Amino acid sequence: MLITLILITPFVASLLSLFVQKKTGMLHFLAIAASVMELMVGVVIAAEVMRNGSYSLDGLFVVDALGAILVLTLVIVGAMVSWYSTGYLKAEAAKEIIGFHRVRQYFVLLHLFLLAMFFAIMTISPLFMWIAIEATTLSTAFLISFYHKPSALEAAWKYLIINSVGLLLGFLGTLLFLYPAIQAGFRGLSTWQGLLDQAESFDPAIAKIAFIFVMVGYGTKVGLVPMHTWLPDAHSKAPAPISGLLSGMLLNVAFLAILRFKQLADAAVGIYFSQSILIFFGITSIVVAAFFIFGQKNYKRLLAYSSIEHMGIISLGFGFGGTAAFAGLLHMIYHSFAKSLLFLSAGNILLTFSSTKIKKVKGVLSVLPVTAILFMIGFLVITGVPPFGIFITEFSIISVGIQTYPIVTIITLFALTLAFAGFLRHVVGMIFGDSQRRVVKEKAVSIVPIAVLAFILIVSSVFIPQAISTLITAATSAH
């Protein structure tokens, strides 16, 4: 019932939005109503999982501990993004950047995007998960080219082609993982649990090839280096709330696919193979992203490269395993909230300064004081400054890594320092300094959703409820 509700809500909202004529207020109402419904249902589903270990619907959908964490994060980030979008698009419409039809297109696709992510998280079938993740590509391509500018179109084309190729390679890996079940005579719909039951009989050599294809395929969607080239373009050209959702949630959903397949690969060939691959992609992503962060000229691209860096850190966490995997999953949650916060704040900055160039943005603190403070909080969180949560997760990952992979860990430390220095340099330049602009009155709708994310980040940095901690432990026990 709950799963049906959380899937039907965005679908119905999308359908109704499609038929709205000239009433922007109705689109806003649908977006907020749907996100509130998703939020409530998502929280109840997570509570059910905390109580019973999992929650399922007719053997077609199941939410386990890992799924519950992602559903919970998605409903919170989704609600804040939807709410913020209403104000953001209103402001853009007022500036005559977009008209009604574009606003309607935005909300229709936003609901479909959320639907695809819910579906991907909850389906029991690896093939349906692949279909849902491919659906996220198709639903977001027009959101990335939303402004119809040449650069946005270029970014969307790159996104469409690179992700399609990546996901097709991931599809090949997925098919290979089905082999042991088919060999055992199973001809129905393959499920994660069914594949896990057969995984031990999987030929190790084929399992390795399959996992490499999965890693390259879904790793493209996650934005791991060297398959990351679409990400900075797409995330910087999309409307700010969509960038928040792309960075904050879509990367996690694709990472979920990797984690599911990692479990299968581990059962077939042992943990070291998948761990070494995750470490390779993790360290490469962190190092490359750190250099790009340092030399960045565009603050939305800066945030996008930061996403690549953090996906690398999460990879490293799961690569190191044990406590680091726990920290990796916790890092994923913090990153979702922090990156959404930063992209939404960046939206306010963009609306006021009309530029994404760092050198053209000065004195945000004097022009948009609340946004500046929230952006600073996001910066402190994302760069791992104590006492925020990301400091603890990075510290935990490094503590595990220094014992088992000291060289990788030292390189990581160097790269994290470089990324911090680069981020600090850019953010100080943007936030402080003099601006010729007058102070802008910041509307509640453009501030409150960001403040809610900041509040969650601050509170969760000092206090993680036991139930959430138990969920994370259960979700990472196999890694």
Added chain:
Amino acid sequence: MDILSPQLLYFLETILFATVLSMHLVKKNFVIISLYSLQSFIISILLFSATLREASLLLLGVAVATFFIKVIVAPYFFFRLIKKIRLHFLVSTYLNGPLILIVLALLTTFSHSQYFKPLTILAPGNENALLLTVGMIFISVFLIINRKGALSQMVGVLSLENAIVSFAFLAGLEQAPGPQLGIIFEIALWVVIATVFASMIYQQFGSLNVAAMVELKED
């Protein structure tokens, strides 16, 4: 009832492999789309043979949908696009002719190397055909990378998908009809969306040459 003997299967796989090789060598858009149609037609034959083998009506639906989407709808969209923008010749490639041939040879060798030998246990009796499809996968990816034309990139993505379907058929990894129909539906959506994007690219840049898209470099 299996209508495809290993010899016939190998023959069909060889034609599939030849189509993707030829896509690298042809100069006209009309020809590359025709090659894709031929490739898709062979894929449809493979799926029809699976229908007969399993005696399943649902699989027949999958085969018909595949034929309709890949052999009729996708080429129709592509032909309409090239007619609309009068783009009869393909735009250039990043590598020149001799280098392309060398890369094709290397990719074929790589697909037959020891790294992919373990996969042959998936298709006893059709080992060589299976390795040809692996080669087809790499060569399709190379088509997407090497061609500067948006249309060629689209055909490359669809050819890659055909290669994977062919691999799954040979390896006996076909799935239940439900997911297969879902995948076909997504392919149809993908074709429509990619064609719309190609039209938009032409309107913005006056060409389908992706090398002309340099707006992002200014960031």
